[in-house]
Amino acid sequence: MTQNEKNIPVVIVGGGQAGLSMSWYLCNEHVEHIIFEARTACHSWEDERWDNFCLVTPNWQCELPGHPYKGKDPHGFMMKQEIIDYVRGFVNSFSPPLREHMAVTSITRHEAGGYRVVAADEVWHAQHVVIASGAYHDAVIPGYASAIDSAIFQLHSQDYRNASQLPEGAVLVVGSGQSGAQIVEDLFLEKRKVHLCVGSAPRVSRFYRGRDIVDWLADMRFYDLTVDNHPLRDGARDKTNHYVTGRNGGHDLDLRLFAKDGVSLHGTLETIRDEVADFRPDLKINLDDADKTNADIKKSIDAYIAREGLSAPTETPYVPVWEPDGSNTPLDLKAAGITSIIWCIGFRPDYHWIDVPVFNGANKPIWHRGVTDAPGFYFLGLPWLHTWGSGRFSGVSRDAAWLASQITGKDVPVA
Incomplete structure (x- = not known):
């Protein structure tokens, strides 16, 4: 043991909703622990979301342990500041042992068993380590972006705040997942000319047959489906989220519209290259595939309604309001008046600071329900760690309770 090394049963890395949920259960079980957070508990919500950001899942799904949503609009969608207030309220509800602005820079196996954790200038020896730092660490921007004329302003979706942040002129948004589609709407409502590069992200309607689709899927027990029982198994973790919005009460995001x-x-x-953008000839395919996914979800709801003998209003089938003309012309950015590019193509995880054999050849962590093959080493808060809600307000409590039971060796009921 090195001089000044401190002992503690559990170290949690990451003080967002996942790490805080883990702490809530450990506090309830009187297990001594500490949370190291590189920035602040609300950092991702405060500093990596645009001004008009809101949840795409209804408020009733916000179920952090001991801290369910108690507002007046359970079927509404919290805006950015409301989300921040909700997380801060959770922190204040139980005063976790949170150390903010303390980045963990190294985790290795300890010669005495357990793990050696270095955070800032402190060294800790822990028998259990929970990695709750998420999977969205490094913003993805393609290498060729550095060769684009510096007169064209570029930023990643995590740095976008509002249209006034961009120079006058048209905007190229790259990526049509949740962030890309919602940022397009944000710019469109500000009357900016927008070009969108449409990828393979699926879409889903906000409402169907009189209810939010989330309500239907909850009744159908979709949110209880585990990754082990998902048709794609582990492949579910690599699927892009469906684009939809909760803005202004919630509505569809139809790229054709x-x-x-x-x-x-x-x-x-x-x-x-040379300020000319080239595209794959897949616009129609991507739009059609997104619509098919939406139609398939509706069919599953129809089947459920029929099977259960429920009464619900009917809807006419969706009819596309626009079709591409089949052209695939390169886009001269300057001729099109494009002065900004927003990259909405996701993030890469970065676990270079973890020197523990819990990764595969592609440097992805391997676990089952968050438990790795390294004794006492866990992951929490990742997409489809166990269910669809594992990385969200709706499901992280269940996962945290499970991992708490692995640490304490006794059943820990979900709050």
């Missing part, structure tokens, strides 16, 4: 109203849609971006 955006196109009809003036947004220019293109296929998947291949590259940008």
Whole structure:
């Protein structure tokens, strides 16, 4: 043991909703622990979301342990500041042993068993370590972006705040997942000319047959489906989230409707060279596939309604309001008046600071329900760690309770 090394049963890395949920259960079980957070508990919500950001899942799904949503609008969608207030309220509800602005820089196996954790200038010896730092660490921006003329302003979706942040002119949004589709709407409502590179992200309607689709899926027990029972198994973790929005009470995000109203849609971006963007000829395929996913979800709801003998209003089938003309012309950014590019193509995890044999050849952590093959080493808060809600307010409590039971060796009921 090194000089000044401190002992503690459990170290939690990451003080967001996952790490805080883990702490809540450990506090209830009187297990001594500490949470190291590189920034602040609300950092991702405060500093990596645009001004008009809101949840895409209804408020009633916000179920952090001991801290369910208690507002007046359970079927509404919390805006950015409301989310921040909700998380801060959770912190204040039980005063966790949270150390903010303390980044963990190294985790190795300890010669005496357990793990050696280095945070700032402190060294800790822990028998259990819970990695709750998420999977969204390094913003993805393609290498060729550095060769684009510096006169064109570039930023990643995590740095976008509002339209006034961008120079006057048209905007190229790359990526049509949740962030890309919602940012397009944000810009469109500010009357900015927008070009969108449409990828393979699926879409889902906000409401169907008189209810939010989330309500239907909850009744159908979709949110109880475990990754082990998912048709894609582990592949579910690599699927892009469906685009939809909770803005202004919630509604569909139909890219075809955006196109009809003036947004220019293109296929998947291949590259940008000499300020000319080239696209794959897949725009129609991507739009059709997104619509098919939405239609399949509706069919599953129809089948459930029929099977259960429920009464619900009927709806006419969706009819596309716009079709691409089949052209795949390269886009000259300057000729199109594009002065900004927003990269909405996701993040890469970064676990370089963990020197513990819990990764596969692609440097992805391997676990079952968050438990790794390394004794006392766990992951929490990752997409489909156990269920769809594992990385969200709706399911992280269940996962945290399970991992708490692994640490204490006794059953820990879900709050």
